[in-house]
Amino acid sequence: MNCEVCQLKELEVESFEIREVLRCILHTIVFHRALGLIRPKDIDLELFEITYVQCGEIEVEKKIDEKIEQFINWIEKHPNKKSQICLSFYEVKSKQPSWFTNKIERLYWEQWYINLNVLQPAKPPVGKSHHSKLVMDPGEASEERSSRRTLLEQSLQEVLFQIIKFVNEKKDHVPPINDGVIYCPFEITIPSSSDSAFGMDMFKRILHSGHPSMLG
Amino acid sequence: MSSSHNRSNNNSEGAKAEQIIFEFFAKSLHIILESRTPFMSSRNFSGDQMICSPSSSSSSSSSVRPRDKWFNLALRECPAALESFDIGRRSSLEPLVVDVVLVVRPLVGDQMNLSGKGELIRNFSGKDYQSGWNSDQDELGCETKNEQIIERWVVQYDNRKIRESVTTSSRRSSSNKLQVMYKKATLLLRSLFVMVRLLPAYKIFRELNSSGQIFKFKLVPRVPSIVEPFTRREEAEMQKFSFTPVETICGRLCLSVLYRSLSDVSCEHSTPMSPTFITDYVGSPLADPLKRFPSLPLSYGSPPLLPFQRRHSWSFDRYKASPPSVSCSPSPTRSDSHALVSHPCSRHLPPHPSDIPTGRRKESYAEEYPPSQDFSPPPSPSAPKHAVPRGITRTESAPVRIPAPTFQPKENVVAPSAHLKLSRHASLKPVRNLGPGESGAAIDKLFLYGRDDFRRHSGVRPSANSSPRISFSRSSNRSFQDDFDDPDFPCPFDVEYDDITDRNSRPGSFDHRGDIHEPLDSSGSYPKKSQDAAVGALVRMLKKAPPLRQDVSESSIPEICWNNNNSNKPAGAHEIAVASITASGIALASKTTADALEELRSYKEMKNHLLLSQSTSNPSSVTTSPFDV
Numbered sequence: 001m002n003c004e005v006c007q008l009k010e011l012e013v014e015s016f017e018i019r020e021v022l023r024c025i026l027h028t029i030v031f032h033r034a035l036g037l038i039r040p041k042d043i044d045l046e047l048f049e050i051t052y053v054q055c056g057e058i059e060v061e062k063k064i065d066e067k068i069e070q071f072i073n074w075i076e077k078h079p080n081k082k083s084q085i086c087l088s089f090y091e092v093k094s095k096q097p098s099w100f101t102n103k104i105e106r107l108y109w110e111q112w113y114i115n116l117n118v119l120q121p122a123k124p125p126v127g128k129s130h131h132s133k134l135v136m137d138p139g140e141a142s143e144e145r146s147s148r149r150t151l152l153e154q155s156l157q158e159v160l161f162q163i164i165k166f167v168n169e170k171k172d173h174v175p176p177i178n179d180g181v182i183y184c185p186f187e188i189t190i191p192s193s194s195d196s197a198f199g200m201d202m203f204k205r206i207l208h209s210g211h212p213s214m215l216g
Numbered sequence: 217m218s219s220s221h222n223r224s225n226n227n228s229e230g231a232k233a234e235q236i237i238f239e240f241f242a243k244s245l246h247i248i249l250e251s252r253t254p255f256m257s258s259r260n261f262s263g264d265q266m267i268c269s270p271s272s273s274s275s276s277s278s279s280v281r282p283r284d285k286w287f288n289l290a291l292r293e294c295p296a297a298l299e300s301f302d303i304g305r306r307s308s309l310e311p312l313v314v315d316v317v318l319v320v321r322p323l324v325g326d327q328m329n330l331s332g333k334g335e336l337i338r339n340f341s342g343k344d345y346q347s348g349w350n351s352d353q354d355e356l357g358c359e360t361k362n363e364q365i366i367e368r369w370v371v372q373y374d375n376r377k378i379r380e381s382v383t384t385s386s387r388r389s390s391s392n393k394l395q396v397m398y399k400k401a402t403l404l405l406r407s408l409f410v411m412v413r414l415l416p417a418y419k420i421f422r423e424l425n426s427s428g429q430i431f432k433f434k435l436v437p438r439v440p441s442i443v444e445p446f447t448r449r450e451e452a453e454m455q456k457f458s459f460t461p462v463e464t465i466c467g468r469l470c471l472s473v474l475y476r477s478l479s480d481v482s483c484e485h486s487t488p489m490s491p492t493f494i495t496d497y498v499g500s501p502l503a504d505p506l507k508r509f510p511s512l513p514l515s516y517g518s519p520p521l522l523p524f525q526r527r528h529s530w531s532f533d534r535y536k537a538s539p540p541s542v543s544c545s546p547s548p549t550r551s552d553s554h555a556l557v558s559h560p561c562s563r564h565l566p567p568h569p570s571d572i573p574t575g576r577r578k579e580s581y582a583e584e585y586p587p588s589q590d591f592s593p594p595p596s597p598s599a600p601k602h603a604v605p606r607g608i609t610r611t612e613s614a615p616v617r618i619p620a621p622t623f624q625p626k627e628n629v630v631a632p633s634a635h636l637k638l639s640r641h642a643s644l645k646p647v648r649n650l651g652p653g654e655s656g657a658a659i660d661k662l663f664l665y666g667r668d669d670f671r672r673h674s675g676v677r678p679s680a681n682s683s684p685r686i687s688f689s690r691s692s693n694r695s696f697q698d699d700f701d702d703p704d705f706p707c708p709f710d711v712e713y714d715d716i717t718d719r720n721s722r723p724g725s726f727d728h729r730g731d732i733h734e735p736l737d738s739s740g741s742y743p744k745k746s747q748d749a750a751v752g753a754l755v756r757m758l759k760k761a762p763p764l765r766q767d768v769s770e771s772s773i774p775e776i777c778w779n780n781n782n783s784n785k786p787a788g789a790h791e792i793a794v795a796s797i798t799a800s801g802i803a804l805a806s807k808t809t810a811d812a813l814e815e816l817r818s819y820k821e822m823k824n825h826l827l828l829s830q831s832t833s834n835p836s837s838v839t840t841s842p843f844d845v
Contacts, residue, residue, distance in 0.1 A: 028410055031406060031409075031410065032403065032406050032407065032410070034406075035288060035399065035402055035403070035406075036288055037284065037285060037288040037289075037290060038288060038289065038290065039290040040289070040290075040291075040409055042413065044422070049419060050414075051413040051414075051418060051422065052410070052413070053409060053410050053413060157414060160410065160414055161414065163410075164407045164410055164411055164414075167403060167406070167407050168403075168404065168407055168459050168460035169460050171399070171400045171403050171460070174399065174403065176395055176396075176399060177288070177395075177398070177399050177402065
């Protein structure tokens with residue numbers, strides 16, 4: 001089975017925006033992969049004038065929120081870093097039983113890479129040389145912030161469009177709809193304690209599932 | 217054999233495919249309409265499925281409508297919207313075009329139309345929704361210049377590629393193809409669902425939906441029967457997004473949208489109407505101050521109680537100069553109260569006062585007021601007599617809830633009585649300019665008047681003329697009895713002078729009404745305050761007055777009352793009584809008090825005279841004579 005990969009446009013976010021941005025993106029992707037009977041739920045973002053859709057499954061929401069919290073914790077420990085979150089959809093196949101192998105195998109058929117550049121919020125000036133600028137800061141800062149926010153909103157919308165386009169263009173690899181399965185099983189991979197470990201983890205997974213597209 | 221089998225298979229597959237196509241059209245339309253018709257969207261219900269619209273909640277989680285199963289997408293039901301388009305009659309080869317039109321209304325001119333048209337569209341009910349659509353057809357004529365198509369959705373089934381698709385994928389089994397087609401259509405519809413929320417029009421929809429303000433524009437989705445193609449310029453202004461077509465057995469399902477960018481759309485936003493424009497509508501609380509008050513106790517706790525009552529007094533006072541006009545007042549409250557109580561009110565008087573003390577109010581009401589009576593208009597100033605029955609019947613029906621709020625600081629009791637209380641005022645006014653809010657005092661005073669009147673005119677208690685009195689006494693009997701039964705009754709009335717006097721007068725009135733022959737042993741229930749005591753004493757004295765005339769042997773009782781309660785300040789008590797009476801707009805009661813005192817004096821004189829005459833016959837007893845006055 002082919003594993004389609006989508007690299008989403010990088011977003012520059014501040015740490016307080018991570019939660020909303022990730023929720024929006026992850027839920028939108030999962031919604032497109034929830035092919036069972038669902039009752040969509042519209043969610044208005046608080047920071048942006050964007051409405052995204054959830055599939056309405058509590059487990060999905062819980063899982064996504066948990067991972068986002070983990071990611072935010074990781075970001076706090078590793079500031080100013082570009083990071084990647086991977087949302088992978090897989091199918092579960094039972095292997096031929098043998099002595100030393102797991103009976104259940106995950107076959108990844110789609111992976112979404114969400115690229116975030118987490119910016120540190122502008123720190124208040126510390127040195128005396130900046131002191132004179134302090135008076136002007138609030139207005140400038142808010143203006144800058146709002147323009148940055150607008151840019152991020154646009155970028156986020158672009159990412160959502162990107163998801164829609166990808167979903168539209170790539171349909172063949174999506175497994176057939178199974179009765180009773182509300183959403184395709186997925187996992188969310190966040191950077192672990194170190195980037196290298198994250199990479200290693202991904203590498204191991206790729207080797208394990210043996211996706212040609214990932215190796216390529 | 218095998219070929220015929222294949223053919224039948226093909227037929228059934230074809231039918232299935234056709235059904236999928238049809239349902240795809242329907243679902244697409246549903247998704248678009250749902251997200252473009254203000255107050256029809258799932259977003260109103262999306263936050264929590266439990267607060268879905270009736271239709272949606274009824275179908276929530278547990279129940280699944282057949283249509284929801286299509287493409288595994290459960291949408292909020294708007295069958296009227298779908299039926300109004302009647303896509304069933306459409307040929308599947310015909311493209312389905314949905315134009316989302318931004319209609320800008322003239323600021324003032326369309327205000328009235330708004331209620332007729334815009335509101336219909338907002339309305340949740342399918343019927344109204346449908347009529348909203350019909351009205352849009354009218355608008356096409358009159359408001360075309362103010363319209364702008366901001367989105368054009370085109371759903372079409374393209375069968376030009378039949379041969380190609382058949383030939384390219386002829387190897388696949390048709391059932392498998394159907395499955396794939398269905399899956400792809402499902403995916404496409406999910407994309408559509410997300411897409412409609414990303415486009416600029418959704419922001420307008422959101423704005424229209426979320427705020428309670430009236431905008432000078434509205435969003436109207438239309439399915440034009442004749443599609444006017446965009447001009448080249450128009451098309452250049454618009455952006456296009458084409459979903460990847462879904463290949464079917466014999467064609468492909470195409471979905472595309474032309475939309476205006478946000479800047480184009482947002483320039484159409486207008487300043488919302490001032491909300492005060494609406495709040496002034498006829499019948500609104502702002503339009504009629506009286507209307508506000510009945511609702512106050514419902515929304516608040518105890519504080520509104522007193523303002524509420526005072527407001528009544530005030531409103532009555534304001535209208536006092538022409539009481540009958542009040543009873544005819546077209547104020548919504550009154551009409552409301554009328555609606556609540558007037559049907560019984562408009563019926564005739566109880567046939568005979570002898571029925572009155574028996575049974576419960578409702579029962580007696582049912583007995584006394586046959587339902588076949590005329591529903592007369594509110595009493596006119598020239599017909600105060602006629603007004604009396606209304607008043608009586610109102611009080612008749614009112615005491616079920618009225619008494620407690622009038623006298624007790626119990627907000628939970630106050631609330632439901634608001635309308636009734638007003639109605640009671642209205643009914644009382646024509647009678648004798650009675651105090652409005654202080655119905656206890658009013659009834660009390662009315663009773664006093666009644667007695668006075670009775671003494672002057674009839675002289676016999678159960679007369680036809682006395683029926684108003686009796687009815688009042690009946691109602692007040694009941695209500696006061698309720699008050700006394702209520703453990704909350706002794707709550708301090710520490711707020712209003714009026715209330716104090718009300719309360720003071722209550723025990724007396726209770727005594728009067730409760731049982732006229734009841735011995736005067738209820739002094740323990742009198743309030744401890746000196747004013748209360750004074751008034752209580754006065755009332756008791758008044759109560760004692762009539763028998764004095766009939767039975768000279770009881771002439772000493774008033775003295776006892778004075779001595780027991782406030783022997784020092786009978787005049788003060790009298791003043792209080794007068795004050796309360798005048799405050800309530802009753803001048804008659806003071807006259808009654810004066811009469812009673814006068815009567816007392818005459819009794820005392822008589823007594824003195826007798827004693828003197830006795831003393832003349834027996835000089836030793838003169839020294840023991842209890843001359844107090």
